[in-house]
Amino acid sequence: AQKVTQAQTEISVVEKEDVTLDCVYETRDTTYYLFWYKQPPSGELVFLIRRNSFDEQNEISGRYSWNFQKSTSSFNFTITASQVVDSAVYFCALSERLSNTGKLIFGQGTTLQVKP
């Protein structure tokens, strides 16, 4: 069965610390897509990144970076030099197999609090 696990329920850091949010997934598909979303206090989920299963290159976007490792079925997200505005709930998600509906399997989410 497909599953996404975000073992960290809540993380609290002080501004300027680096923080890594873990995501582990399970799937039998050879072709799949992974996503990260950010949900700030306003409530709307904001898309951060998409990665397909054939592209294991790490990605960096400003202070954000993602480490995709098929060998460990992980897609971890690191924020460098965290800021108060990074405080949010972060969701990792996996596209459902055998479906082209865009249905996603979500992890439970990690609440990140960045203190000044």
Place this chain on the structure above:
Amino acid sequence: DVKVTQSSRYLVKRTGEKVFLECVQDMDHENMFWYRQDPGLGLRLIYFSYDVKMKEKGDIPEGYSVSREKKERFSLILESASTNQTSMYLCASSPDRTVGQYFGPGTRLTVT
């Protein structure tokens, strides 16, 4: 930019009322989704639709129904609202599995 809008940000209804939550997307997406989000439970899929008039139950469809008469609009209906349906409701749309989903701002529903 894809835009998904929801009819209300905040809504207060009484127990037993019929409640309509509306969602509209402007990018001609085939697929639309309704979730509810509760503390500690993450996002739970209520219903989704993959075409006009087509729908499928998600993980928690009990107490809800949906309507999709036009491609751009997907409505969630609470036939007789109950206090345990107090929650944040999120709508999303997607063209296919490669792209992911685009979310609306959410409706925080309180049933008293």
